[in-house]
Amino acid sequence: GEDVEQSLFLSVREGDSSVINCTYTDSSSTYLYWYKQEPGAGLQLLTYIFSNMDMKQDQRLTVLLNKKDKHLSLRIADTQTGDSAIYFCADASGSARQLTFGSGTQLTVLP
Amino acid sequence: NAGVMQNPRHLVRRRGQEARLRCSPMKGHSHVYWYRQLPEEGLKFMVYLQKENIIDESGMPKERFSAEFPKEGPSILRIQQVVRGDSAAYFCATSAGTDTQYFGPGTRLTVL
Numbered sequence: 001g002e003d004v005e006q007s008l009f010l011s012v013r014e015g016d017s018s019v020i021n022c023t024y025t026d027s028s029s030t031y032l033y034w035y036k037q038e039p040g041a042g043l044q045l046l047t048y049i050f051s052n053m054d055m056k057q058d059q060r061l062t063v064l065l066n067k068k069d070k071h072l073s074l075r076i077a078d079t080q081t082g083d084s085a086i087y088f089c090a091d092a093s094g095s096a097r098q099l100t101f102g103s104g105t106q107l108t109v110l111p
Numbered sequence: 112n113a114g115v116m117q118n119p120r121h122l123v124r125r126r127g128q129e130a131r132l133r134c135s136p137m138k139g140h141s142h143v144y145w146y147r148q149l150p151e152e153g154l155k156f157m158v159y160l161q162k163e164n165i166i167d168e169s170g171m172p173k174e175r176f177s178a179e180f181p182k183e184g185p186s187i188l189r190i191q192q193v194v195r196g197d198s199a200a201y202f203c204a205t206s207a208g209t210d211t212q213y214f215g216p217g218t219r220l221t222v223l
Contacts, residue, residue, distance in 0.1 A: 004153075035214070042115075042202060042216040043154070088153060092212075098144060098167065099204075099212060101153035 002026040004091060006102035013110050018076040020105045022089035025070060029091040032065065033099065034074045037086045046074070046087075076107075084109045115140075115205050115215035116185075123221045130190040132218045134203030143186040144212055145178060148200040160186060193222045 003025045012018045024032070030051050035043040049056045049063045049072070056063045062075040072089055086106050090099040116135040124130050136143055141162055146154040159167040160180040171178070175193075180186040190197055200219045204212035 031211070033211075040219075043204075043214040045211065045213060048211060090154075097210070098156040098159055098170070099146070099154070100156070101146075103153040 002091070002093060002100045004089060004100050004102040006087075006089060006105045008103065009106050009108070011108045011110060012079050014079060014081060016079055018074075018079045018083070018107055018109075020074045020076075020087050020089075020107065022072040022074075022102055023070055024072065024089075024091045024100075026091055026093045026100070027070070029093045030097070031092045032063075032072050033090045033092070034061075034063065035088045035090065037088065037104070039085075043088065079107075079109050081109045081111065083107060115203060115213055117201075117203055117215035117218050119218060120216060121219050121221070123223060124193050125223050126194055127192050130193050130197070130220055132188040132190075132201050132203075132220070133185040134188070134205070134215055135185040136205035137213055140205035140207050140213075142206045142208065143180050144204045144206075145186075145188050146202045146204065148202065148217075150199070154202060157188075190220075193220075195222050198222045 006022045033048040034046045036046050037043050047058050060077045064073045086104040088101050088104045090101045143160045145157040148154045156170040158171050158178045175191045177189045200217045202217045204214045206212045
């Protein structure tokens with residue numbers, strides 16, 4: 001079945017850039033998403049990219065997609081303490097477009 | 112425009128009781144997805160519904176779990192005879208079609 005994988009932890013210093021990586025296996029994925037989850041909260045949609053795009057930029061967020069290698073990354077510029085959270089990548093595939101999630105990357109921003 | 116609403120936010124049940132989780136979609140959304148997040152894990156798809164129809168329940172456990180999305184009212188995820196392993200956060204997400212899903216705040220179920 002489909003699989004989405006992420007590294008579990010990332011620590012960066014405030015003001016630095018963060019790069020969170022994700023790999024997926026389903027070549028029929030149409031959209032790929034990044035969600036943010038703060039403790040005890042739901043998932044907040046951050047951004048998404050259509051599978052025929054290589055890059056999408058939205059303010060401090062840059063998404064890169066390498067479809068050949070099935071690799072997705074999220075870069076957060078000028079990382080702030082408020083960015084500390086768990087970040088999930090997800091792909092939408094299948095007739096129902098249900099989301100398959102990675103296990104999440106815990107981003108810790110150090111002062 | 113209110114977002115996706117779920118209630119209750121927290122639910123405590125004893126083993127063997129029933130749990131009912133409700134999800135009210137965003138205005139204009141008629142597609143509902145339920146996901147379960149076990150502690151320290153990512154979210155796993157359970158079921159996809161449109162009004163009065165279950166479209167895909169491939170992620171639902173075969174026993175004790177059921178879901179509905181009636182013509183009027185919220186979508187309901189029902190867990191009968193809960194066990195400790197059912198303790199998790201249950202999220203619903205809604206969409207206007209097979210496109211971007213917006214998540215509710217979740218219901219955190221604790222089974223004692």
